[in-house]
Amino acid sequence: MQTSARDRHDSPTNGPATGGLESSVQPRPPARTAGAEHPADCPLSIHDMTVAYQRRPVLWDVEYDAPAGKLIALVGPNGAGKSTLIKAVMDLVPKASGRVTVFGEPYRRQRRLVGYVPQRESVDWDFPVSALDVVAMGRYGRLGWLRPVGRADLEAAREALDRVGLKDFASRQIRQLSGGQQQRVFLARALAQDAQLYLMDEPFASVDAATERAIIDVLRAMRAAGKTVIVVHHDLETVPEYFEYVVLLNMRVVAHGPVRDVFTPENLRKTYGGRLTLLEEAAHKLAKRDAPV
Amino acid sequence: MIAAARLDWPSLISLLALRDYNTRVVVLGVGAFALASGVVGTFLMLRKRALLADVISHATLPGIALAFLVGSALGMAGKSLPVLLAGATITGVLAVLFVLAVVHTTRVKEDAALGIALSVFFGGGIALSSLVQQSATASAAGLDAFIYGKTAAMIVSDAWLIAGGAAIVIALCIGFFKELRLLCFDPAYAAAQGRPIVAFDLMLMGAVVLITVIGLQAVGLILVIALLVVPPAAARFWSDDLRRVVLISAGVGLISGVVGAGLSALIPKAPSGALIVLVSGALFIFSLVFGAKRGSVWRWLEARQLGRRVAEQHFLRSCYELVEDDPNRSFSEGALAANRVWNAEELARMMQVGLASRWIEPAGSSQFRLTQAGLESARRVTRNHRLWEMYLITHADIAPSHVDRDADLVEHVLDAEMITKLEALLAADAAALVTPPSPHRLPSVLPTGAAP
Numbered sequence: 001m002q003t004s005a006r007d008r009h010d011s012p013t014n015g016p017a018t019g020g021l022e023s024s025v026q027p028r029p030p031a032r033t034a035g036a037e038h039p040a041d042c043p044l045s046i047h048d049m050t051v052a053y054q055r056r057p058v059l060w061d062v063e064y065d066a067p068a069g070k071l072i073a074l075v076g077p078n079g080a081g082k083s084t085l086i087k088a089v090m091d092l093v094p095k096a097s098g099r100v101t102v103f104g105e106p107y108r109r110q111r112r113l114v115g116y117v118p119q120r121e122s123v124d125w126d127f128p129v130s131a132l133d134v135v136a137m138g139r140y141g142r143l144g145w146l147r148p149v150g151r152a153d154l155e156a157a158r159e160a161l162d163r164v165g166l167k168d169f170a171s172r173q174i175r176q177l178s179g180g181q182q183q184r185v186f187l188a189r190a191l192a193q194d195a196q197l198y199l200m201d202e203p204f205a206s207v208d209a210a211t212e213r214a215i216i217d218v219l220r221a222m223r224a225a226g227k228t229v230i231v232v233h234h235d236l237e238t239v240p241e242y243f244e245y246v247v248l249l250n251m252r253v254v255a256h257g258p259v260r261d262v263f264t265p266e267n268l269r270k271t272y273g274g275r276l277t278l279l280e281e282a283a284h285k286l287a288k289r290d291a292p293v
Numbered sequence: 294m295i296a297a298a299r300l301d302w303p304s305l306i307s308l309l310a311l312r313d314y315n316t317r318v319v320v321l322g323v324g325a326f327a328l329a330s331g332v333v334g335t336f337l338m339l340r341k342r343a344l345l346a347d348v349i350s351h352a353t354l355p356g357i358a359l360a361f362l363v364g365s366a367l368g369m370a371g372k373s374l375p376v377l378l379a380g381a382t383i384t385g386v387l388a389v390l391f392v393l394a395v396v397h398t399t400r401v402k403e404d405a406a407l408g409i410a411l412s413v414f415f416g417g418g419i420a421l422s423s424l425v426q427q428s429a430t431a432s433a434a435g436l437d438a439f440i441y442g443k444t445a446a447m448i449v450s451d452a453w454l455i456a457g458g459a460a461i462v463i464a465l466c467i468g469f470f471k472e473l474r475l476l477c478f479d480p481a482y483a484a485a486q487g488r489p490i491v492a493f494d495l496m497l498m499g500a501v502v503l504i505t506v507i508g509l510q511a512v513g514l515i516l517v518i519a520l521l522v523v524p525p526a527a528a529r530f531w532s533d534d535l536r537r538v539v540l541i542s543a544g545v546g547l548i549s550g551v552v553g554a555g556l557s558a559l560i561p562k563a564p565s566g567a568l569i570v571l572v573s574g575a576l577f578i579f580s581l582v583f584g585a586k587r588g589s590v591w592r593w594l595e596a597r598q599l600g601r602r603v604a605e606q607h608f609l610r611s612c613y614e615l616v617e618d619d620p621n622r623s624f625s626e627g628a629l630a631a632n633r634v635w636n637a638e639e640l641a642r643m644m645q646v647g648l649a650s651r652w653i654e655p656a657g658s659s660q661f662r663l664t665q666a667g668l669e670s671a672r673r674v675t676r677n678h679r680l681w682e683m684y685l686i687t688h689a690d691i692a693p694s695h696v697d698r699d700a701d702l703v704e705h706v707l708d709a710e711m712i713t714k715l716e717a718l719l720a721a722d723a724a725a726l727v728t729p730p731s732p733h734r735l736p737s738v739l740p741t742g743a744a745p
């Protein structure tokens with residue numbers, strides 16, 4: 001953790017006043033560039049989103065506008081709903097309430113603008129495809145139905161593999177890749193899509209140091225190209241080094257904003273507080289009502 | 294074979310030449326079905342839904358029996374294949390919907406739901422079949438063919454019906470190849486990309502229902518699952534590329550179907566379904582043993598090759614350590630034996646290998662010396678070993694007394710890429726490196742001269 005974050009948290013004027021447990025009003029993100037208030041400029045705008053699994057809420061009243069062209073860490077303890085938030089944005093899990101817009105439009109109309117990097121464990125790496133085949137899947141969205149993968153798509157896929165340093169591994173069956181290389185293949189697949197907003201679910205989870213370096217280099221290049229990248233991240237120590245913005249999540253947005261303002265010990269305590277929060281208790285109660293007969 | 298006495302050459306030849314009209318009909322019908330089931334079975338296997346196919350096939354029985362009863366009651370020929378297959382399709386689809394409904398609306402887990410659907414539908418089918426046997430005329434006896442498979446009953450219109458269904462299934466799998474591949478590999482990503490994965494799952498299940506129904510006559514409803522599961526599983530031993538897996542699976546299916554049906558034509562009263570499945574089983578065993586990608590013979594050969602390489606490298610390194618100060622010096626077999634824990638046979642064999650590969654050459658009475666080629670190889674091997682030792686000491690905090698043994702394991706799998714990385718890592722602190730107290734003398738920090 002960087003000391004700057006700790007030094008600043010004493011003066012309340014520096015960071016946005018984050019709501020306590022009882023407050024459902026979330027602070028607005030700090031001042032953005034002119035015109036950013038227009039939702040069409042906002043890569044991701046989440047309004048009043050609640051998500052429940054089998055009636056048990058896992059995310060409450062999420063209110064968030066992502067700043068454009070930034071690297072944003074999504075941080076919180078296990079079970080905080082980080083993956084769920086990403087999935088709910090992409091309509092992969094149903095929302096109990098709320099509205100999400102991507103550059104001012106609902107997600108289903110903006111799919112091509114959103115690149116998704118799922119968790120590495122979410123697929124069977126024994127599947128009979130090559131690294132290039134997987135990366136080319138990033139192009140399917142722009143290919144119509146029934147259209148086979150063409151030469152231009154393979155070219156784009158190769159280029160994406162090159163960007164993550166796996167040029168020589170294109171024809172490898174994916175089982176033969178190391179964990180870090182598999183993670184980079186997923187990253188390359190999202191790159192091949194050439195999106196504007198990227199949602200990444202723990203791309204740094206159990207990867208080797210070389211892969212972590214390679215990924216962060218790619219992320220910085222993406223930011224330089226004006227992309228917005230939201231990354232579910234576990235390693236608190238590297239947050240200040242890798243990211244400029246952070247969202248602290250624990251079933252609700254505890255705080256969000258620039259890392260130097262928001263990434264404070266106090267906010268982290270609120271996010272990672274050991275005791276059951278009232279929210280969690282309420283969620284349990286709601287879930288019990290759905291108990292099996 | 295039991296029926297060998299009855300197997301006469303003329304009938305075999307006429308079978309192989311497809312001279313007989315009936316044979317041609319059966320080959321067309323069974324071949325088309327088995328080919329298509331190999332194709333769709335690949336996706337079914339990769340989607341991990343093979344059990345659902347088993348449910349579907351068992352659930353066709355009540356449909357067949359009902360269709361027979363209703364058809365007879367309406368005065369149609371009860372045994373007309375399209376009518377029976379329509380009934381089979383309806384109950385097969387109902388079973389799928391039942392499973393999906395139970396899984397999605399209750400807390401019953403999928404395996405339990407599959408078991409319930411399979412047994413209840415099949416039980417209903419058996420009850421209805423007994424009704425058919427009691428009530429109807431002798432024509433009812435033909436229903437057995439759908440349970441165990443009976444290609445002999447196939448007529449030409451049946452075969453074309455089957456071929457038509459097979460063509461639809463194959464066309465779907467080819468047309469939606471890229472979507473199916475994505476669905477099977479990463480359904481969440483497919484959904485994020487806006488692919489309607491539920492619709493694709495239903496399409497896949499629909500294709501399986503169709504395959505099951507057209508396969509009823511060929512292999513029967515109990516064994517139809519085999520042709521959806523065995524060919525893809527066999528094909529997976531031959532390739533790591535989905536396109537090829539699909540093609541090979543189709544080929545395995547086709548061969549199983551045609552050969553099995555042919556055998557059943559040669560052996561009187563042999564049930565075709567069982568023979569087709571047995572042929573596919575034999576092909577599976579063959580693939581498991583000899584398959585190019587993961588077959589056990591292949592893996593065994595690979596392991597043996599690695600074992601040989603390890604022995605060779607240890608031998609070379611032992612020689613090198615004896616003559617490190619003066620490469621022209623000669624050494625005896627006894628000196629080699631003392632340098633490493635060898636078993637006498639192994640050392641004798643390695644001496645043979647060394648002489649045959651011209652790594653070492655005789656130098657006087659029971660003395661040997663390294664050849665130029667042997668020296669270079671030995672130097673490279675030793676260098677890799679020591680690079681790894683140093684890496685373990687400096688970067689992995691392994692106790693120096695353990696590094697030799699660890700390096701012994703790893704040095705043989707170091708590839709050029711890893712060696713380059715090691716060199717880069719060690720170059721920085723090579724000068725300050727303390728020579729590890731390993732069993733081997735390390736006169737210079739990094740033996741130079743031999744590029745990896």
